[in-house]
Amino acid sequence: MTYVDLKDIRVSYDGKNNILKDLNLSIEKGELVSLLGPSGCGKTTTLRVIAGLIEPNDGDFVVDNKNLTRVPVHKRNFGMVFQSYALFPHLTVKENVGFGLKLRKEDKTTMNPKIQDILEVTGLAELGDRYPKQLSGGQRQRVALARALVIEPKLLLLDEPLSNLDAKLRVQMRIEIKRIQRKLGITSVFVTHDQEECFSISDRVAVMNNGIIEQFDTPEEIYNRPKTEFVARFIGFENFFNLTKQGEKTYTTSEGHMLKTSQSWDDTKLVATIRPDDINILPKGTEQDTNMIPGKVVVRTFLGKSYQYEVETNVGKILVNGPKETAYSSGEELLLQFPEEKLILV
Amino acid sequence: MKNKAPFILLTPGLILLIVFMFLPLVTIIWPTFYDGKLTFGSYLSFFQDNYNLSVFWRTLRVSLIVTLICILLGVPTAYYIARTSKKWRGLMMAMSLFPLLTNSVIRSFAWINILGTNGVINDFLMKLGIITEPIKMLYTDSAIVVGSVYLFLPLMIITLVGVIENIDLEMVEAAETLGANRLTAFMKVVLPLSLPGIIVGSILVFSGTLSAYTTPQLLGGNQNMMLSTFLYQNAMTLGNWQSAGVIALIMIVTTIIVMKLFNMIAAKFDKRGGEHA
Missing domain, CATH: 3.40.50.300 (P-loop containing nucleotide triphosphate hydrolases)
Structure with missing residues (x-):
């Protein structure tokens, strides 16, 4: 009421x-x-x-x-x-x-x-x-x-x-x-x-x-x-990139990487976002799959409980937080995995 | 006495005050107490004389009435000015200060033209047929009051604008959310918080009126003496410097006592905890 x-x-x-x-x-x-x-x-x-x-x-x-x-x-x-x-x-x-x-x-x-x-x-x-x-x-x-x-x-x-x-x-x-x-x-x-x-x-x-x-x-x-x-920006989402709709819950980036999402919107062009904490870092050499984008570390910052990396990818700069147990140095290549339930369409 | 520098800085002013203010004052007032021996005779006889007393009471009465009127006119005006936009505030302040920029003789003459037997007001009322004989307005206590209010109101307004500007507008809004209409919020919040300004303004207006010479001289005339005009008459016309000294000291003491009283009233109403957290 x-x-x-x-x-x-x-x-x-x-x-x-x-x-x-x-x-x-x-x-x-x-x-x-x-x-x-x-x-x-x-x-x-x-x-x-x-x-x-x-x-x-x-x-x-x-x-x-x-x-x-x-x-x-x-x-x-x-x-x-x-x-x-x-x-x-x-x-x-x-x-x-x-x-x-x-x-x-x-x-x-x-x-x-x-x-x-x-x-x-x-x-x-x-x-x-x-x-x-x-x-x-x-x-x-x-x-x-x-x-x-x-x-x-x-x-x-x-x-x-x-x-x-x-x-x-x-x-x-x-x-x-x-x-x-x-x-x-x-x-x-x-x-x-x-x-x-x-x-x-x-x-x-x-x-x-x-x-x-x-x-x-x-x-x-x-x-x-x-x-x-x-x-999204106001509450701490940092990474934004454009997607094109391919099918139900299936999108591609401008460079053709396939991404699956848990949300489905009618628009054919939209923006995806994800928090730095929600991206998984996989070492280079992991088999390329959907929801993965390769990149190269540009800057590493120590945050205390984790490391933050600025990663150069073909969808733009992506901020990722990684565990402090494994430190990737700048220049190193890696794969970023975007879990489909964490990928937000706005 | 670890650091003498402040005293050195004080010296020029202090010398000026002692030589040109304190010493002359003593040379005038000392004879009023000393007549071969120490005596309060001149003061006792001053207050035993009915005429002197009437001048004393008139001065006190006129000064207090002027102060009261300045508070009543000044507070709402200052509140209005303090709450208008910055753009207009400067202009309004300039307008309210304008009377201070003209010579007090000219200002008093203006009032003679307004209040006189053939003045603007009498002329107007007679032409309208409301009165047949001119009303006596000039050379009365009221004329002194009107002239002095006109003279000293700006002092009250500038003092109050400064104080009211610093009252957080959110306090007025808070009072309104608690159920106070505009007037109640003003009476219960703005007015008590303006009290320090009202006191300072009152002291300025009171001591100003009490010691003003030109206005009571021109608007009050010789029948309505104030202490200042009486002092002048004693010193310059009668050459009686003894009485002039007596009056001078009475004026000083009266001013100090009334200032003390104002401050006591203020302290009684304004008890917002002295200590800072």
């Missing part, structure tokens, strides 16, 4: 260039959806449209079968965590968290237990009387989260909430956010440009580029089966 629905949202600041182009996105209740993409792709704009901080030029925004497109920010009852946290420096942690409740004219007797509860859930119980300046980055992050959650919002919106934290804290906080989100069962939209962060936390991911959603799927599906070249 769709809970949040963005229908044909168009946003343009100058009337000529569209920041968002007829964007569609449906989110189910209780789901944590990430908007992933490079800077300038429109992910933050999408979040701000949802929050009501930007009014779309066209399109509809529906939550729980109510059209909220023209409802102002302060009447939407969504919790939002900002990249800068945007805590109120003149208020204590408790006052920051209670800000939204106070505006709802809540009584002290109902307000205080709510504040106390959320401070406990977010691990801030001891810090209620401190001011934001007296807190560490991670603690401020929790206050921002507590402040957004205490109003019992219909939606939780997170705008790159972890980008100001150091690497270790970032991992810790994303687990924390996931835990709290699960516990409260709150529908959430998370904006990030970090794919690892996004994959670890999300139920579904919308990969955005140039104001449109390129793919909206589970993290696993996006990781294993990117649908477009942009998505």
